[in-house]
Amino acid sequence: MNRHEVIGLGLLLVYLAGLAVAGIQRPAWGDESHFVETARLFGEQFGWTTLTHYEEMSTPFPFMLYGLWGSVFEFELGTLRILSLLIAGGTYVSFYRLARRVGGAGYQPLALTALLAMNPYMIGLSLFVFPDMLTIGFAILVVQAMLVDRPVLAGLANALGLLSKQYFLFVTLASCIVLAFRYYKTRDKAALRAGGWMGLSMVPTLALFMLWGGVSPDNAMKARYVSEAFVFHADFVSLYLALFFVYPAPLILYRWRLFYRRPHVWPVALLLASGYWLAPIRAADPAVAGGVHTVGLLHRGLLGIFSAPIVDLFFYGCIVLAIPVVMGIARDGWMRMKRPDFDGTILLHLTILCFFLVMPLSYLNWEKYFLPVLPAVLLALMFMGSSKENHDQKGE
Numbered sequence: 001m002n003r004h005e006v007i008g009l010g011l012l013l014v015y016l017a018g019l020a021v022a023g024i025q026r027p028a029w030g031d032e033s034h035f036v037e038t039a040r041l042f043g044e045q046f047g048w049t050t051l052t053h054y055e056e057m058s059t060p061f062p063f064m065l066y067g068l069w070g071s072v073f074e075f076e077l078g079t080l081r082i083l084s085l086l087i088a089g090g091t092y093v094s095f096y097r098l099a100r101r102v103g104g105a106g107y108q109p110l111a112l113t114a115l116l117a118m119n120p121y122m123i124g125l126s127l128f129v130f131p132d133m134l135t136i137g138f139a140i141l142v143v144q145a146m147l148v149d150r151p152v153l154a155g156l157a158n159a160l161g162l163l164s165k166q167y168f169l170f171v172t173l174a175s176c177i178v179l180a181f182r183y184y185k186t187r188d189k190a191a192l193r194a195g196g197w198m199g200l201s202m203v204p205t206l207a208l209f210m211l212w213g214g215v216s217p218d219n220a221m222k223a224r225y226v227s228e229a230f231v232f233h234a235d236f237v238s239l240y241l242a243l244f245f246v247y248p249a250p251l252i253l254y255r256w257r258l259f260y261r262r263p264h265v266w267p268v269a270l271l272l273a274s275g276y277w278l279a280p281i282r283a284a285d286p287a288v289a290g291g292v293h294t295v296g297l298l299h300r301g302l303l304g305i306f307s308a309p310i311v312d313l314f315f316y317g318c319i320v321l322a323i324p325v326v327m328g329i330a331r332d333g334w335m336r337m338k339r340p341d342f343d344g345t346i347l348l349h350l351t352i353l354c355f356f357l358v359m360p361l362s363y364l365n366w367e368k369y370f371l372p373v374l375p376a377v378l379l380a381l382m383f384m385g386s387s388k389e390n391h392d393q394k395g396e
Helices: 003-023 032-045 048-053 061-072 077-102 108-117 120-125 132-147 151-162 166-186 189-201 203-212 220-228 234-246 249-254 256-260 265-278 285-289 297-305 308-338 346-361 367-383 388-395
Strands: none
Touching: 003 077, 003 108, 032 048, 032 061, 032 077, 048 203, 061 077, 061 132, 077 108, 077 120, 077 132, 077 367, 108 120, 108 249, 108 367, 120 132, 120 367, 132 151, 132 166, 132 346, 132 367, 151 166, 151 189, 151 203, 166 189, 166 346, 166 367, 189 203, 234 249, 234 265, 234 308, 234 346, 234 367, 249 256, 249 367, 256 308, 265 308, 297 308, 297 367, 308 346, 308 367, 346 367
8 A cells, every 4th residue: 555545545434533533323214114124024024025015215225235234233223333444445445446546646645535434424424324326336346447458347246236236227227338438449350259248237127117017116105206306407407507606616716727717708608697587496296295395405494594586596596607607518528539549548538418417317316326426527527638647647
C-alpha cells in the first residue's frame, strides 16, 4: 500500500467507526423498519411465496443478503447495521480503486471518495438497512470490470445490481452500448463474448419478472404504484438535472473554467432551463397519495425555510448551472468516441446518458435515486479532458 492508500484506509475506518458510535443503536430511520421486516421474512421464511409476494417494489437480493446475515447472527437492528457498514466500506474502497484506474494520481482519488462519502444520503446509507448501497457498489464494480476487461466479473456484478434495483438497467444499457461500440470500432470478438456475459446477467431478473407477472413483486404496493411506471415524467428530469449541480458542486466549482468560460453556453443554458417552469420539481402522485409532498432532504429543508416560489427559483438556478456541465461532459464523451482507438472510459459518459433515459420512467422521484450515477458523474467531471494514455499510466 502506498502513502495515499494508507491515509485513505485510516480515514475510512474513522468514518465507519464514527457512524457506528453515533448511530448503530438509534431507532429505525424511515423506511428502514419495513426493510428490516422484509429481511427477516427472507431469513426465516424463504420460499416461492416469499419471493413472489414480499411487500417491496424493488428486486430481492439486498433483502436476501440481510436475511442470510440475520439468520446467521441475529435480526436485531444494530447487528444488521454492521452488515451495512461492511457493504459501505467495500463500496468506498471499490470507488477509490476505480478513481485510480480512470486516471487519478496523488490525492485526487481520495478527495473524490471523500466527496462521495460525505453526501448526506451516503452517510445514512452507510449505516442504515437500505438496499441502495449495494446498488451503488455493483454499479461501481460493473464499470471497473468493464474498464479492465473482465467480462465474467462485469456480468456477475450486473446480475446482482439488477437483482438489487430494477433501475440498475441504466448501467446495463450503458454497458451494452459500450460493448457494441467497441466491436464496431475494433472488431474484437472479445467484445461479443463480453456481450454474451452481459446478456446472461439479465436472465435471473427476467425470470423474476415472469414469476411476478410484471417488473415488481405481486403485492399491495404494486397495485398502488404500477400505474405510474413506464410513463415519462419530465419533472423527474428537472430534479435530476438540479442534483447534477448540487451533489458534485464542490468539484464543479473546482473545475469551473471547463464549463462556464465559454460565453455561448449561457444563452443555451438559460433557454433550456426555462423548461423547468413547465415541469417544476414536485413529489410524484403516488408519494402525495401516501402523504409525502417533497422529494428528499434538500427539498424538504428548503421548503421549511423559504416559500415555494423561492424554492422553484433555486432549482431553476441549479439547472442553469448544470446544463453547461452536462454539455461539457457530452462534448468530452464525443471527443473520446471520435478517437481512432477505442476508449473504454466512454462508459462513464454513457452511464450518465442512460440514467437520464431510464429514471424518468420510474414511478417515484427521490433525491437519493441520483446516487447510483453519482460515482460516474464525479469521475467524468474530475478526469474529463485527460488523455487515454494518462488514464492507462495512472491506473496501473
